[in-house]
Amino acid sequence: MKNIRNFCIIAHIDHGKSTLADRLLQQTNTISDRDMMDQVLDDMDLEREKGITIKSHAIQINYKHADNKDYVLNLIDTPGHVDFSYEVSRALAACEGALLLVDATQGIQAQTISNLYLAIENDLEIIPVINKIDMDGAMIEEVEDQIVDLIGCKREDILHASGRTGLGVDKVLDAIVNRIPAPEGNEEAPLQALIFDSVFNSFRGIIVYYRILNGTIRKNDIVKFVSTDQQYGADEIGILKLKMTERKEVKAGDVGYIITGIKNAKEVKVGDTITLAANPTPEQIKGFEEVKPMVFAGIYPVNTDEFEELRDCMDKLQLNDASLTYELETSQALGFGFRCGFLGMLHMEIIQERLEREFDQTVITTVPNVSFIAHTTKGETVQVNNPTEFPDPVKTESIEEPFIKAQIITKPDYIGNIMTLCLGKRGLLINQSYLTPTRVELIFEMPLTEIVFDFYDKLKSQTRGYASFDYHPIGYRDSDIVKMDILLNGDKVDALSALIHRSRAQDFGRKLCEKLKELLPRQQFQIAIQAAVGAKVIARETISAMRKDVTAKCYGGDISRKRKLLEKQKEGKKRMRQIGNVEVPQEAFLAVLKLDD
Template sequence: MTNLARIRNFAIVAHIDHGKSTLADRFIEMCGGLEARQMTSQVLDSMDIERERGITIKAQTVRLAYRARDGHDYIFNLIDTPGHVDFSYEVSRSMRACEGAILLVDATQGVEAQTLANAYQAIDADLELIPVLNKVDLPASEPDRVKAQIEDIIGLDASEALMISAKTGQGVDEVLEAVVRQIPAPKGDPDAPLRALVVDSWYDPYLGVVVLIRIREGTISKGTRIQMMGTRAVHPVDRVGVFTPKKVEVDSLGPGEVGFLTAGIKELADAQVGDTITEERRPAPEPLPGFRPSQPVVWCSMFPTDTAEFGNLRESLAKLRLNDASFAYEPEQSLALGPGFRCGFLGLLHLEIIQERLDREFDLDLIVTAPSVIYKVHMTDGSVHEMHNPADYPDVTKIDFIQEPWIKATILVPDEYLGAILSLCSEKRGRQIELTYVG
C-alpha cells in the first residue's frame, strides 16, 4: 500500500495551445516514465486526430515516480486535460480525481478564455492552483504583464509564479518541486468500505470496458466483486493497474490512487462516468458526489448513405459514446433519408471530431444535416414540446410562445476591440447587462 503522504494527484489546465501536452512530455521524461527512445512529442495524445490537429481531445492520465530534493520518493498521478471549450466536460471530470492543478499560461499570449474558464472550474472543485508561465524563452514573452493579468482577471496571487519553457525543459524541475510542496496529499481510509469514482471509461476490443478510477476509500484488487452504485451491476475484477504511460498491472489500488480496472464488462452503459464503484460484500452507505451530466448545445442528424448500414452506425455510436461521455444520441426517422440518429454535441469542433472519428475508426459513409439547437414550444393547453426539426412545427393556432436557448457570457476584451465586439453582439440580438473595466 502506497503511503498517502507521498501521493500527489494533479491536472494541467490551460487555454488551447499554451503547452499542456509538451509540459506533460517533460514530466514523463524527467520522471523516467518512458526511455528516451520511446519518447515522441505529445506522448499522451494517443489519437491520430489529436496529433494532426495539435489539440488534446481526451484527458489522459499517467503515473510517475519522482525523487524530490527532500530525499523522499513521491508518486504523481498527472492528468493532461484538453484546452478547447468543446471538451470542457473532460476537464470537469478530471478535476474530481485531483487535489490540485497547474494553471499554465503562455507568457506571450497571456490569460485567454479557457485559462479563465478552467481556472474557475478548478476553484469550483476546491483545488490548489499553481500558476506557471510557459514559453518564457521566446523573445515575445512578457512575464510581468501576464502576472498582472493573472492577478487582475483570475484573482490568483502570481508574484511567485514559476517561469518555464516546456519545450527546452527550463524550470520544469521547479514545477515538480512545487507540486510536492503546494498540492495537498489525498485523504482516505484503506479499511473503510470501497468507494471509487469512475473518472473515464473506454472500449478495448480485447479487454471489454476499461474503467479509469480514483479510489477515495477502501482498496480494490484482482478478484474483488464490485458493484456500480448507479446501475447496481455486479462484476468480478479481472485486473487492476496503472498507466506509466504504458499499462502496468498492480496487485491492488488504495486510497488516493488513480488507476484502471477491467471486469469483463460488456454492456457499455454499465460503466457510466461519474458513477461510484463499491464492493458487493461490504457496500458503501452512499455514493460519491458525481459530476453534473454534460448538456449538449449543438444538435444535428446523422444518416447512413446506405440504409443497410444503419445497424453498423448504431453499434459505432454506442462504442464512441463510451469513449466520449459528453456526446448524446437518439434514434430518428426521416421521410427523405430513412432511419438515422439525432446527435448532441458540446460545440461545432466536437461535432467535427466525432464525424471524423466515425469516418476513420468505423469506416462509415454518412449524411450529416446542418447543426441546429432545440426550441421549446409552449402550447395554449399548457404542454411543452421540444422541437428539433422544422418538420415537427405544430399548428400555429395552438402555440402560446416559443423559447430558444440563450447563453450568459462574460467577454474579456482589450479596449481597442470593445466597440466592434459590442456591435457584433447587438447584431446577433445580444443584450448587454453590464460593462466593467478590469485592472
C-alpha cells in the same frame, strides 16, 4: 498515501499544456527517450493533426523529491477548447490540485478564467505557472499582474517555465509535491471509487478508469457498479503508466484501471461509483453534473441497411466520449438514424471524423440546431429538438429559445468589429471592462442559435485571432422563432428544414436556395427550389432542364413541324416532372453549414 499527489493541467487552448506534460514525463524519466515524441499523451491521430487535446489523459509519474522520498504523481492532461470543458470537469473531480497555465505571450484568455472557476468550485489547490517564457514576445511582468488580479496570490507564488526547453520544470515538480495536499481517505474503509473515464478495447471489452477515494481494490475481487447495480469480477487491475501496468492491488488516493470483461456500453456510466459486492459503501460519490448538449444534429448512415452497424459504433464512441448523447430518429428523406447532442460545432466535427476514421462509417449529418421550448394554446410545454417536432403555428402560444452569456477577451483595437458581429447576431452588450490597458473584457447575452454555425470562426477572423471566447447557458427566453421548409418541386425535404428567427428567415432562405441551385445536379425536367415559412414562399430559385435538341432532324420545312415536336417534348417533360424525384447529394446538407462563406 501521504506520498501521492493527484493533479491536472488547465489552460486556454494552445497555451502549452501537452508540451509541459511532455517535459514533466521526460524530466522524471517516466518515458524513455526512445518513446518520447511531441504531445506524447495525445494518442489520437486527430489530436496530433489539429494540435489540440480532445480527451483528457491520465498517467502516473514516479518522482524522487529533494527530501529523498519517492512520490507518486498522477497527472491528468486536459483539453483547452470550450467544446471539451466536460472532459475538464471530470478530470478536476479526480484531483486535489491544478496547474493553471498561462501563455507569457498571450496572457489570460477567456477559457483560462472559466477553467479556473471550475477548479475553485472543486476546491482544488491552484499553482499558477507562466509558460513560454523563452519566447521573444513574452510579457512576464504584465502576465504576473493579470494572475495576481485574477487569483489574488502573491507574486512569488507564480512559477516561470518553458514547456519547449524544459526551463523551470524542476520548480514545477517541487511545487506539486510541496503545495498540493495529499489525498485524504481510508484504505480500510469500504471501497469507494469514482469512474472518470472509460475506453473500448475490441479484445478486452470496456476498460474503466477510476480514482479511489476510500478502500482498496484487489485482483479477482467481485465489484459492484452502484448506479446499474451490476456485479463483475476484477479480471485485471492496475495503474496508468504510458501503457497500462498491472498491479495486485490499488489503494485509496490512487488512479487506476479495471478490466471486467464488460461488453455492453450501457453498463458503464462515467461519474458512477465502484464498490465491493461483499462490503458495499453506504453512499454513492457525488459525481459531476450531467452533460448538457448545446447543439443537436441528425447522423444517418449513407446506406440505410448499415443502421445497426452505426448503432454499435455510436455505443463504443460514447464510452470514449461521455459528452456525446444520442437517441433514435427517423427522417422521410434519410431513413433511420440518430439525433445526437454535441457540446459545440468542433465537438460535432470531431465525432463525425472519428466515426469515419476509427469505425469506417460514412455518415450524413443534418443541419445542426439547438433545442427550443414551445408553449401550446392548450397550456402544454413541448421540447423541440429538431424541426420535425415543431408544433403547428396555429396551436402555438409562444416559443422560447436558449440564451447564453458570452465572455470575450480581446485587444481594444477590435472592440468595434466585435460589437458589429455580436449585435448583428442579436446580442446584447451587458458589460465592458478593461482588465489591463491592453485587454478588454466584453460580456454579451445572445441566443445560442446565432453562435452555433460560424460565430467562433468569424470572431477569430474579425480580431486576427486575438480574441478568446467562452460561454455558459443562462436559460430560455421568449422569441419569434419560425420553421423554414425547403421544397423541391413542391415536396418538403425534412432534413433541410431549419428553425430560425423570423427576422433572419428571408435572408437565410434566399442564400440557401442559391446554394442548392449550384449543388443540385440538373435533370431532364425543371426543378423549383423554394424556401417557405408555413404556406408563404419567401425565396425561390429554378434549375432549368437539360434540353435535348429535338428539332435537329428538321432541315427547313414548315414551322408547324418544329412546333409539333417541341409540344411533344414539353408534354414529356411535364409527365417526367410529376414522376421524377430529385436526389439531394451530401454536399447540399453540408452547404447549409457554410452559408456565409
